[in-house]
Amino acid sequence: MAPLLQSSQPWVEKYRPKQVKDVAHQDEVVRVLTNTLETANCPHMLFYGPPGTGKTTTALAIAHQLYGPELYKSRVLELNASDDRGINVVRTKIKDFAAVAVGSGQRQGVYPCPPYKIIILDEADSMTEDAQNALRRTMETYSKVTRFFFICNYISRIIEPLASRCAKFRFKQLPEEIMSNRILHICNEEGLTVDTEALSTLSSVSQGDLRRAITYLQGAARLFGSSISSKDLISVSGAIPREVTEAIYAACKSGDFDLANKEVNYVIAEGYPVSQMLAQLFEVVVGVDDISDEQKARICKSLATADKCLVDGADEYLQLLDVVSNTMRALCNMPQEFSYDI
């Protein structure tokens, strides 16, 4: 049944680099870790950076390369946000695992098998502060036999005492050509044809997130067969067509509230995500030349406010309508202050 399993696997998993040296574009990390492989010595690590840049991949790859498939199960503990990681787990599970000593380093074939274990804490920024605090002493006490790998998107959510105990590595956003290379490699393996226009669309809609790019590619390949155009990619990615954003902007410019309201209703009924709409509206506003910087600033401010409200779970229609009304007032030079608000 192996072949069936292969095909049903998402490409993201299928093409996850198995070795540290295959990780694209993160030269510093790769250099340090290759060194680790030779000397079998490594500090605590903290990987941070935007999604889809290879943090989890790197951590898993180094663990596999250090221990090989045999020892991996007993030497590596992988915990992520889908496991319960409250303070109790830190106090019991992690501590118990960390406390166990392992035999002295014996090379097993190609694997160095250093005399310590690795605990990978994926998505560490979703751990509570208490749980992080409980880790501090554990890290030091068992530093002889255990190494911690923290992986997170936002380093600011990791408490300072933990961060200062680790070697920090920032994972850079992937530039376009690296991404295109990887995508082309996958296309070759899967027998897809993608033209240059589609490639550049793919990197622009995925904004440096390789995982997203690969997911879109797989989605498009499933839906539209083996030759993929840039239009297919846009429809898979959930980006909003240019015409819709332009129509909203034009409605704002016209100064007619009812027309704008109609456009907003249309956007909502078509089911376009408003957060995406705000992002694209932002690009339009920044890009146009015929309005003053002050107008742009006023619009951007309202975009930012609405974005925060959306994150809090506010209603999409009302927020978009508010943004549109603000934009209209900015573009048509209506007063920003309300005249009847006492």
Add this chain to the structure above:
Amino acid sequence: MLWVDKYRPKTLDQVIVHQEIAENLKKLVTEQDCPHLLFYGPSGSGKKTLIMALLRQIFGTSAEKVKVENRTWKIDAGSRTIDLELTTLSSTNHVELSPSDVGFQDRYIVQEIIKEMAKNRPIDTKGKKGYKVLVLNEVDKLSREAQHSLRRTMEKYSASCRLILCCNSSSKVTEAIRSRCLNVRINAPKEEQIVKVLEFIGKKEGLQLPPGFAARIADKSNRSLRRAILSFETCRVQQYPFSSNQAIPPMDWEEYVSEICSDIMREQSPKRLFQVRGKLYELLINCIPPEIILKKLLSELLKKLDEELKHEVCHWAAYYEHRMRMGQKAIFHLEAFLAKFMSIYKAFLIATFG
């Protein structure tokens, strides 16, 4: 049986409104395999219908034999055990649930139950390993923690389990989840499409439709197909044969809201506010969601206001709706909005007419 259920398309071939999407979905599952899916779109656009049809396409008729189960889950959360009750709809190959039903404890549902289900792999008659489908409703209402927990679960069990997520707005689903799914946008049906569906139902039921009647229902429906079919059936019950100028009954809560609007337009005083409070309570007791009330209030007010007031009122609507989401009691914020409106309107009247 209500017409809404009776004429729900059972297979992807029968779909009238979203034919293109249905075609694509069919292509998607031809290889007996599909990625994680995220369906999003306004309510009444047919997300659920498409999902059920898709399941039937994958698993055949067995996907239709569902049983409702009300299970209590005991979850061991360190020092204490938590009992969670959740209703699930399941067939041999899929399980459907709304994890947001359990409120703030939804994280445990995601972590424990979904994991447990994902671990059990069904094996079909030929001994082939298949996969299970989990349909999660209302993922936009899941808490942040629960959504975080979902991320890794999706990757880890990707070989044995496919998730189909369903929500109204994809803005509220975290980027991390969206990037792991194939996003399918379901737009609300256009009015012509609603008309087509209504005419189809009319033909099946053997009804005579006067010209323009279906179009009027579609116009009133706000592009929600479910609502259109419901009001079509109401019309059928009220009067048949249809006359071409037959009134399409509006929802009674909507009438109530427009009553509130005309009340506060007529008089702006604390006394009137007090009267209106009773009406708001009436709406809330009848389980009309507060944000819907607020939106309807706004749209009624916008119809009657001057251009310059519209900006102001729509800003405050957005403001108080956000507050409502952050706060606890909806009535405070609804009332605050009305009070704000009264003050603005009064100031406007004084400025204009002295």
